[in-house]
Amino acid sequence: MVVAEHLHKTFGRFTAVKDASFRIEKGEIVGFLGPNGAGKTTTMKMLTGYLPPTAGTASIAGHDILDEPVESRRHLGYMPENVPLYDDMRVTDYLIYRAQLKGLRGGDVRTQVGYVIDKCGLEPKRKNLISTLSKGYRQRVGLADALLGKPDLLILDEPTNGLDPNQIRQIRELIRSLAEDHTVILSTHILSEVEMICNKVIIIDQGEIKAADTPLNLTRGLRAAGRVSIEFKGDLDVVVKELEAFAPVKKVIVEETLPGGWHRLLVRAEPGTDTREKAAAITAAHGFATRHIYRHIPSLEDVFVEMTRRD
Amino acid sequence: MKNDTTLNKVKRNLVNYLSTLWVIYLKELRGYLCVPFGWVILTCTMGIQGLMLQAVLETMTQATGNGVMFHMMDSLFFLLLFIFIFPLITMRTFAEEERLGTLEGLLTAPVTTTQILLGKYFAAYSFYLIIWLPMLLYPWMSEIGNLYTYTRYGEHCETTITYMLADWIGAYSILALTGAFFVALGILCSSVTRSQIIAAIFCTCLMIMYYFMGRVTELWGEFPAAPIFHYISWSEQFKAFTSGALDTRPLVLYLTMTICTLALTKRLVDYRRWTR
Numbered sequence: 001m002v003v004a005e006h007l008h009k010t011f012g013r014f015t016a017v018k019d020a021s022f023r024i025e026k027g028e029i030v031g032f033l034g035p036n037g038a039g040k041t042t043t044m045k046m047l048t049g050y051l052p053p054t055a056g057t058a059s060i061a062g063h064d065i066l067d068e069p070v071e072s073r074r075h076l077g078y079m080p081e082n083v084p085l086y087d088d089m090r091v092t093d094y095l096i097y098r099a100q101l102k103g104l105r106g107g108d109v110r111t112q113v114g115y116v117i118d119k120c121g122l123e124p125k126r127k128n129l130i131s132t133l134s135k136g137y138r139q140r141v142g143l144a145d146a147l148l149g150k151p152d153l154l155i156l157d158e159p160t161n162g163l164d165p166n167q168i169r170q171i172r173e174l175i176r177s178l179a180e181d182h183t184v185i186l187s188t189h190i191l192s193e194v195e196m197i198c199n200k201v202i203i204i205d206q207g208e209i210k211a212a213d214t215p216l217n218l219t220r221g222l223r224a225a226g227r228v229s230i231e232f233k234g235d236l237d238v239v240v241k242e243l244e245a246f247a248p249v250k251k252v253i254v255e256e257t258l259p260g261g262w263h264r265l266l267v268r269a270e271p272g273t274d275t276r277e278k279a280a281a282i283t284a285a286h287g288f289a290t291r292h293i294y295r296h297i298p299s300l301e302d303v304f305v306e307m308t309r310r311d
Numbered sequence: 312m313k314n315d316t317t318l319n320k321v322k323r324n325l326v327n328y329l330s331t332l333w334v335i336y337l338k339e340l341r342g343y344l345c346v347p348f349g350w351v352i353l354t355c356t357m358g359i360q361g362l363m364l365q366a367v368l369e370t371m372t373q374a375t376g377n378g379v380m381f382h383m384m385d386s387l388f389f390l391l392l393f394i395f396i397f398p399l400i401t402m403r404t405f406a407e408e409e410r411l412g413t414l415e416g417l418l419t420a421p422v423t424t425t426q427i428l429l430g431k432y433f434a435a436y437s438f439y440l441i442i443w444l445p446m447l448l449y450p451w452m453s454e455i456g457n458l459y460t461y462t463r464y465g466e467h468c469e470t471t472i473t474y475m476l477a478d479w480i481g482a483y484s485i486l487a488l489t490g491a492f493f494v495a496l497g498i499l500c501s502s503v504t505r506s507q508i509i510a511a512i513f514c515t516c517l518m519i520m521y522y523f524m525g526r527v528t529e530l531w532g533e534f535p536a537a538p539i540f541h542y543i544s545w546s547e548q549f550k551a552f553t554s555g556a557l558d559t560r561p562l563v564l565y566l567t568m569t570i571c572t573l574a575l576t577k578r579l580v581d582y583r584r585w586t587r
Contacts, residue, residue, distance in 0.1 A: 014506070045415075048419040049418075049419060050415055050418055050419050050584065051584065052584065052585055069423075070421045070423060071421070073419060073420065074421040074422040076419070078416070080412065080415050080416065080419075082412065084411050084412030084413045084415060084416060085411075085413065085416075086413055088342075088346055097334070098416075098420070099339050100332065100334040101334060101335070101417075102329075102332065102418045102420055102421060103327070103421060103422075103424055105330065145416070150543045239561070284545070
């Protein structure tokens with residue numbers, strides 16, 4: 001659906017995006033992740049054809065964004081960050097105008113506008129002036145605009161930015177329901193959101209693509225993936241020594257000694273291994289009581305921090 | 312057969328192109344006529360046109376032999392109106408879109424920069440032409456005035472503003488010609504900035520400069536390069552056209568200038584995207 005080849009963008013001496021290449025298949029929901037100023041928006045704007053890349057190119061549904069700009073934009077619905085809209089137009093009028101701009105004519109305009117108004121829950125505000133809308137409704141108008149003409153690809157730049165938790169939930173549900181007939185690219189820095197809706201993540205930092213994979217694959221190879229914590233009562237040195245002798249274990253850290261003779265250990269092991277059974281067996285063999293044993297499930301947050309931290 | 316299909320394809324593309332242009336044009340025109348802004352301009356213009364007419368009635372008493380149109384467009388009020396009307400009409404076109412960020416939505420829709428530019432240009436130009444329409448009512452209004460004086464005071468005051476075909480056609484064609492260029496110039500100014508005020512000031516400066524370039528010969532007298540300044544002087548063109556002397560040289564001048572300015576504006580809008 002989308003093929004980006006060596007996209008490169010510089011603003012004067014500042015390089016915003018460095019040699020970004022990625023593929024997005026039909027039907028995927030892709031999350032662009034990255035700290036502020038990482039180049040997410042720039043990459044998206046290049047895909048929409050609004051910012052011409054300094055070098056490299058991309059194609060949408062087989063149409064090159066530089067050689068066939070109009071044709072490639074026909075397959076695209078774009079919702080810019082902060083959703084710029086004409087304040088002096090009414091919601092329906094605005095959507096009709098946008099539908100006509102996107103090449104819809106005659107009866108198609110009415111049916112499409114009706115469809116997106118219904119889909120985005122704009123029915124109660126359809127006759128309002130856009131200047132009177134709240135942030136949440138503006139966001140929905142932007143989304144409705146992007147949906148007009150049923151484009152194959154939706155590019156949404158921070159669709160839930162500035163919304164309250166209920167609105168975020170509604171928009172998220174909406175995006176998930178869209179995935180049935182659209183490919184979606186969205187950018188955000190809310191990680192839980194990506195975990196919930198995206199089936200592919202592209203992590204960008206300082207203009208470079210650090211990773212592009214499914215959330216599951218990303219977390220699998222992580223350093224944090226093999227960590228186990230255990231809390232037991234008994235002789236600390238014996239347990240530490242026996243645990244360290246076990247092959248996949250790299251290091252055992254005594255985290256805390258709690259009142260009542262309880263100790264908490266953090267066992268660092270190879271990613272993808274599970275040392276819980278062994279740890280439990282060791283404490284049991286010495287007759288020590290164990291009250292807590294837990295293997296860390298790495299989250300996207302761990303991936304994000306590991307890939308983008310600067311220390 | 313094959314030729315026929317290519318021809319049909321070209322025809323279809325052209326229809327699509329023009330219908331999108333039409334959509335943009337209508338939206339932009341609505342932006343003038345469906346908001347208070349347009350009506351404020353229209354009201355002010357009509358006020359100034361009234362003052363122009365009043366100035367005519369004063370100079371006409373001196374029996375110069377020129378028509379109503381000549382004196383209307385020779386007055387100071389006309390000069391003021393003509394210099395400030397273009398920045399007012401065009402300052403919003405691109406500057407406002409840029410400030411609101413809606414240019415992004417417009418340029419990511421499947422339309423070309425040329426379509427957007429032409430849509431905006433023709434809308435602004437149409438509004439400019441609309442502004443001059445009320446003047447067509449003046450002769451009729453003078454009749455009404457006569458009738459009113461007669462019924463009220465029982466006397467014929469016989470104010471006449473006549474439709475002298477050559478004068479009126481001349482006046483409207485020079486208004487249309489110069490307008491075509493100056494509207495394009497205003498849009499050019501609007502496309503270089505995101506501030507309407509700066510766009511308006513920039514455009515006014517260019518208008519004033521252009522106006523005084525046309526009057527250089529009055530200051531310096533005749534010199535070898537003087538014909539150039541005569542050629543571009545709109546104050547002289549207005550005098551000729553409003554006396555009923557239609558000339559094709561301004562037609563060539565303003566059409567080429569308009570096309571060049573629009574082409575430059577298109578480049579600028581695209582260029583600003585490249586550098587951002």
